[in-house]
Amino acid sequence: MKSLSSKIYMYLLYIFLYLPILVLIVFSFNQSKSRANWTGFTLHWYGDLFRDERILTALLNTVIVAVCASVLATILGTMAALGIHSMKKTGRAILMGATYVPVINPEIIMGISLMILFKFFATHFHLRFGFATLILAHISFDVPYVIYNVLPKLRAMNPNLVEAAQDLGCNPRQAFFKAVIPEIMPGIFSGFLMAMTYSVDDFVVSYFTSGTNVEPLSVTIESMTRVKVSPKINALSAIIFVVICAIMIIKNLIENRKLRRDLALSRAARQ
Amino acid sequence: MKASKALAVPYAVWVLIFTVVPLALVVWFAITDSDGSLTLENIFAMSDYMSVLFRSILFAIIATVICLIIAFPAAYIISRASAINQSTLIVLLMVPMWINFLLRTYAWMTLLEQNGLINKLLGLIGLGPYNLINNSGAVILGMVYNYLPFMILPLYSVMVKIDHSIIEAAQDLGSNKVRLVRKVLLPLSMPGISTGVIAVFVPSVSTFIISRMLGGGTNDLIGDLIEMQFSGNSYNPHLGSAMALVLMIIVLFMMSLFNQFGSEEDMPI
Amino acid sequence: MKKIISLLIAAVLMLSLAGCGSSPADEKRIPTEEILESFGLDPELFSDYDYDRFYGQEITLNVANWGEYMSINDDEMVDVNEVFEALTGIEVNYKTYASNETLYSKLLSGGATYDIIIPSDYMISKMISEDMLQKLDWNNIPNTANVMPSFLHAQYDPNDEYSVPYLWGMVAIIYNAAMIDDEIDSWGALWDEKYAGNILMFNNPRDAFGIAQAYLGYSLNTESEAELDRCFELLRQQKEIVQGYVMDEIFDKMEGGSAAIAPYYVGDAVVMCEDNPDLDYVIPKEGTNWFVDAMCIPATAENKEAAEMYINFLCEPEIALANSEYVGYSTPNAVTYSLLDDEVKNDEKRYPSDEFLSEHTEVFINLSDGTNAYMQNLWNQLKIDNTNVWFVPIFLVLLIAATIFVNVWRARKKKRDNF
Numbered sequence: 001m002k003s004l005s006s007k008i009y010m011y012l013l014y015i016f017l018y019l020p021i022l023v024l025i026v027f028s029f030n031q032s033k034s035r036a037n038w039t040g041f042t043l044h045w046y047g048d049l050f051r052d053e054r055i056l057t058a059l060l061n062t063v064i065v066a067v068c069a070s071v072l073a074t075i076l077g078t079m080a081a082l083g084i085h086s087m088k089k090t091g092r093a094i095l096m097g098a099t100y101v102p103v104i105n106p107e108i109i110m111g112i113s114l115m116i117l118f119k120f121f122a123t124h125f126h127l128r129f130g131f132a133t134l135i136l137a138h139i140s141f142d143v144p145y146v147i148y149n150v151l152p153k154l155r156a157m158n159p160n161l162v163e164a165a166q167d168l169g170c171n172p173r174q175a176f177f178k179a180v181i182p183e184i185m186p187g188i189f190s191g192f193l194m195a196m197t198y199s200v201d202d203f204v205v206s207y208f209t210s211g212t213n214v215e216p217l218s219v220t221i222e223s224m225t226r227v228k229v230s231p232k233i234n235a236l237s238a239i240i241f242v243v244i245c246a247i248m249i250i251k252n253l254i255e256n257r258k259l260r261r262d263l264a265l266s267r268a269a270r271q
Numbered sequence: 272m273k274a275s276k277a278l279a280v281p282y283a284v285w286v287l288i289f290t291v292v293p294l295a296l297v298v299w300f301a302i303t304d305s306d307g308s309l310t311l312e313n314i315f316a317m318s319d320y321m322s323v324l325f326r327s328i329l330f331a332i333i334a335t336v337i338c339l340i341i342a343f344p345a346a347y348i349i350s351r352a353s354a355i356n357q358s359t360l361i362v363l364l365m366v367p368m369w370i371n372f373l374l375r376t377y378a379w380m381t382l383l384e385q386n387g388l389i390n391k392l393l394g395l396i397g398l399g400p401y402n403l404i405n406n407s408g409a410v411i412l413g414m415v416y417n418y419l420p421f422m423i424l425p426l427y428s429v430m431v432k433i434d435h436s437i438i439e440a441a442q443d444l445g446s447n448k449v450r451l452v453r454k455v456l457l458p459l460s461m462p463g464i465s466t467g468v469i470a471v472f473v474p475s476v477s478t479f480i481i482s483r484m485l486g487g488g489t490n491d492l493i494g495d496l497i498e499m500q501f502s503g504n505s506y507n508p509h510l511g512s513a514m515a516l517v518l519m520i521i522v523l524f525m526m527s528l529f530n531q532f533g534s535e536e537d538m539p540i
Numbered sequence: 541m542k543k544i545i546s547l548l549i550a551a552v553l554m555l556s557l558a559g560c561g562s563s564p565a566d567e568k569r570i571p572t573e574e575i576l577e578s579f580g581l582d583p584e585l586f587s588d589y590d591y592d593r594f595y596g597q598e599i600t601l602n603v604a605n606w607g608e609y610m611s612i613n614d615d616e617m618v619d620v621n622e623v624f625e626a627l628t629g630i631e632v633n634y635k636t637y638a639s640n641e642t643l644y645s646k647l648l649s650g651g652a653t654y655d656i657i658i659p660s661d662y663m664i665s666k667m668i669s670e671d672m673l674q675k676l677d678w679n680n681i682p683n684t685a686n687v688m689p690s691f692l693h694a695q696y697d698p699n700d701e702y703s704v705p706y707l708w709g710m711v712a713i714i715y716n717a718a719m720i721d722d723e724i725d726s727w728g729a730l731w732d733e734k735y736a737g738n739i740l741m742f743n744n745p746r747d748a749f750g751i752a753q754a755y756l757g758y759s760l761n762t763e764s765e766a767e768l769d770r771c772f773e774l775l776r777q778q779k780e781i782v783q784g785y786v787m788d789e790i791f792d793k794m795e796g797g798s799a800a801i802a803p804y805y806v807g808d809a810v811v812m813c814e815d816n817p818d819l820d821y822v823i824p825k826e827g828t829n830w831f832v833d834a835m836c837i838p839a840t841a842e843n844k845e846a847a848e849m850y851i852n853f854l855c856e857p858e859i860a861l862a863n864s865e866y867v868g869y870s871t872p873n874a875v876t877y878s879l880l881d882d883e884v885k886n887d888e889k890r891y892p893s894d895e896f897l898s899e900h901t902e903v904f905i906n907l908s909d910g911t912n913a914y915m916q917n918l919w920n921q922l923k924i925d926n927t928n929v930w931f932v933p934i935f936l937v938l939l940i941a942a943t944i945f946v947n948v949w950r951a952r953k954k955k956r957d958n959f
Contacts, residue, residue, distance in 0.1 A: 006348045010360070013345050017367045020378035020416070023388060027381070034796075035381040036391045076282055083279020095279060098286040101294075104469065104526055106477030108494050109515045112501050113293030115649065116300060116508070122651055129651020140289040143282065203373055203480065208501070211651030212602050212635060221373045223636065225380070225484065227607040227788040237374045244369045252362045256355050263354070314936075319917075323924040385798040402737050405784045487784025488743050491923045499923075504744050505916040506645040517936065524939045527946045 021241060028234035035229075045235040052232060058220040065131065065206075065216060066199035069138030074192040076139065077146025078184075084147070085154040099144045110141060111208035118209060129211020137209040138202065142195035149191030153184040297519075300512035313513035320496060320514065327493040328521065330407065331476035334414035338422040338471045339464065341415070346426035346463070347456065350433070361427065368420045376413050376484045383409055383485070405487030413481040414471075421470035429463030430456075465529040473522055493518055569595050575626045579618050585858045585875075587683055591849065595629035599846050604643060604654040606833070607636040607788035608808065609707075611866035618862050624853050630846055638787040639744035647672060653840050655847040658706050660831050662746065662904035665696040667836070669906065673702045674837045680848035683855035690894075691872040694832060695905060703834035704851050707807065707869035710901060711747065711829045712889065714809040714821040719800035727755035727824045729801060731774070736781035740793060740802035743785035745919035746904060748775060750829045751803050760829055760902045763911045772918045779922065794819060805831075806889055807869030814868075823889055823900070830901035832872065 031040040049055060084095050102110060114137045121127035161183065165175035181188075203218035210219055224233050304310045317324075349360045367375065382388050383404040393399035403409060433456070441455045457464075479494030486492075493514060495503075500511025569592050573583040603621075611617045612634065621632040635654070637643045640663035646652040647667075659667065667673050678684055684704055691705045715724050719738065722729070730739055730751065742748040752771035753760050762768065783799050791808070793799045795816045804812075809821035835851045837844055853859060857875035864871040864880075870890050871877055877885070885891055892901075907915065 079278040080282030504641040
């Protein structure tokens with residue numbers, strides 16, 4: 001951030017990124033439904049939002065789906081990563097190729113292909129569209145991110161670690177849980193968080209796989225933008241924004257503190 | 272650790288059921304009609320939708336190029352900032368990404384409307400109102416806005432690894448800025464560019480919600496058409512699957528085109 | 541990590557418990573009159589139907605309706621779903637769709653399981669012919685006695701086996717007088733270059749083609765491909781000056797003054813005019829579509845009897861009145877009609893005379909499968925622009941060839957590098 005021009009460039013960029021959201025938030029306090037004329041301050045829309053059962057239920061649905069899907073995806077993905085890590089070249093290439101598919105496949109294709117599959121299940125095995133289909137679909141696109149986060153940790157792990165643990169008297173099981181798992185835990189955890197993020201944010205796949213009874217928040221928002229729009233939606237954006245900012249600021253503060261400490265340590269070490 | 276190979280079995284089964292079979296079903300639907308007999312009619316019918324396909328590809332390419340142009344300097348500036356500034360700037364970049372993309376697109380809807388804020392402000396200085404929404408520009412703007420971070424992040428993660436001394440050396444050897452970018456920065460950040468290009472192009476070419484919200488039904492993209500065949504105004508999953516198949520092949524093509532610049536071991540995120 | 545996971549699970553459990561705890565089964569229901577009075581309704585006007593026979597059974601009824609088509613979510617009007625829930629203990633899961641065609645797709649393609657749907661006339665006969673609807677038990681819907689005789693034995697359901705009329709209306713042109721100086725009386729206004737960029741159009745094939753058909757003087761139910769082609773040409777011509785294809789989005793755009801002129805249903809036009817005094821609407825001189833939307837139960841419905849109870853409830857005069865007043869559409873319910881203000885009853889655009897209807901309007905009839913597919917295809921075409929037939933196969937082959945080439949080339953290069 002040295003030259004003035006690069007500073008200006010970054011400011012413009014961030015204004016571009018934040019301005020629309022900020023406008024949305026400002027108008028959540030607007031008295032009238034207008035999205036361009038300011039008629040006075042009110043918290044009315046927030047009250048409405050918290051009384052809107054549909055939105056609250058949708059929020060709950062999103063949380064349930066995201067938590068279930070990311071927990072299951074983390075388990076499945078960690079197991080898969082361990083398996084893939086110990087595989088020979090061909091097997092690994094095939095599975096990694098298949099893992100790549102949900103990541104690069106356009107979401108809409110994933111959505112419709114799963115919808116066709118679930119429809120098939122629904123007619124032949126009485127599967128109902130709802131939590132089950134949503135969670136299955138979400139796991140499918142979550143698992144790759146877990147694998148991509150765990151595998152590098154496995155690669156970076158000292159291959160003698162297990163042997164060392166066994167030499168120290170661990171049985172294979174103990175060696176696995178006491179030596180391997182702690183070693184790859186950061187990868188598992190970041191994979192879990194990423195899966196969670198993708199699940200919460202997903203619209204397209206949920207849109208095609210949610211059915212009638214269970215509606216995640218993103219699908220609710222979409223249908224809200226199609227009818228007469230209520231400023232409730234602005235209030236919702238504001239709340240989401242504040243929550244995310246809070247999470248990010250806390251995370252950033254912790255990291256920066258660590259960073260400063262590391263810097264200070266290294267400086268101290270040099271002296 | 273040989274026994275742990277078995278740990279991948281559940282996942283392999285999962286991949287088979289939830290990735291391979293659904294895609295096979297799409298292909299199957301694409302080459303059959305509603306009675307279940309084989310036909311190439313759907314694929315042939317796709318000829319009618321070529322212009323929409325081209326429009327989608329064109330919009331996606333434009334959006335990708337704009338993203339690249341905006342992201343390249345931004346990623347470079349971030350990567351040269353101090354460590355603490357870097358993490359702050361990256362977090363600031365991520366925050367809008369965490370907000371549901373429908374809400375982000377909706378925000379632009381309210382800004383661009385005929386009686387939206389931008390036209391109101393223009394009106395104050397005696398301009399407009401202009402038709403800012405429901406045109407191709409608005410759709411591309413929506414793509415750029417939503418997917419720009421997907422370009423900046425991979426570029427940044429590559430650029431931050433470029434040793435500062437290389438750039439200094441190039442400058443010492445008398446490279447001007449253009450040459451510096453072309454001969455040093457660009458080749459070194461190629462893996463980031465290819466990841467970023469795919470990360471922006473794929474969602475852009477297949478979107479249906481951005482074009483619906485900002486294009487007003489007059490700028491339908493291939494994604495809109497696919498959605499229309501499955502849950503919209505013209506129910507025909509077989510034609511929809513044929514469209515999806517074509518889209519898949521395009522994406523595959525883009526992938527193989529850009530993968531040769533990146534190394535195979537790169538994480539595709 | 542363990543702690544975090546167990547915390548998360550605990551949180552989820554708590555949340556889901558909180559979600560379930562709202563309707564205890566053993567709660568005693570308060571008397572009907574008290575419920576109705578608490579909503580400001582007149583118990584005298586209610587039938588003595590036993591609305592409480594499913595009380596406490598935790599039934600959920602999935603209702604799918606058009607957007608903005610029921611008196612709900614409005615502070616000043618009675619929320620009919622809340623009344624129904626209070627009366628019956630049945631929970632209403634209310635969803636909206638944008639058009640008949642969307643509803644049809646949703647029923648067929650995904651996991652949509654609705655108990656009540658409210659499609660229009662032609663879609664009802666299409667659904668009947670495709671076995672998508674269940675026969676109704678009229679003993680469970682005594683309030684159908686309130687339906688005006690002229691709405692019985694309709695063409696779309698000749699024996700009144702599958703549907704009970706909900707609301708009806710015509711298609712009109714709605715326009716913003718502040719943005720338009722001429723007097724509007726013809727569909728031609730939607731093709732007027734003067735309003736380029738300010739015209740909205742129906743975003744569904746049947747209604748959009750209907751406008752072109754009415755404008756050209758064709759039957760709204762024409763099976764002639766030549767006539768449909770001509771309509772298609774007209775619509776394509778119009779696309780150049782159309783701002784957007786909309787359904788429920790029209791409320792925001794017209795009320796907010798984002799567009800000047802659009803075709804839409806009379807009832808919605810009434811509502812829009814109330815919200816923005818600049819707006820007005822007119823039935824074009826060329827004639828228009830007259831439609832009836834009726835309540836049906838899909839074949840896949842799981843709570844048929846509860847669904848019939850809901851239909852009966854919607855036929856209660858005061859409930860039908862609330863809906864009719866809220867959405868602005870005309871009611872087929874004789875008792876409700878008698879409760880209306882004279883001003884509304886005499887409004888020619890909302891309650892036109894029988895002569896007007898027979899002379900100036902036409903009802904959509906379900907088209908043959910061939911014509912439906914033909915129109916569907918034209919509609920797809922309208923949304924895009926045309927090109928050569930062989931284009932896609934060639935394009936695909938080229939793509940695949942290029943992909944193979946690039947991969948082979950890369951593999952060879954790799955091999956070369958290895959040596």
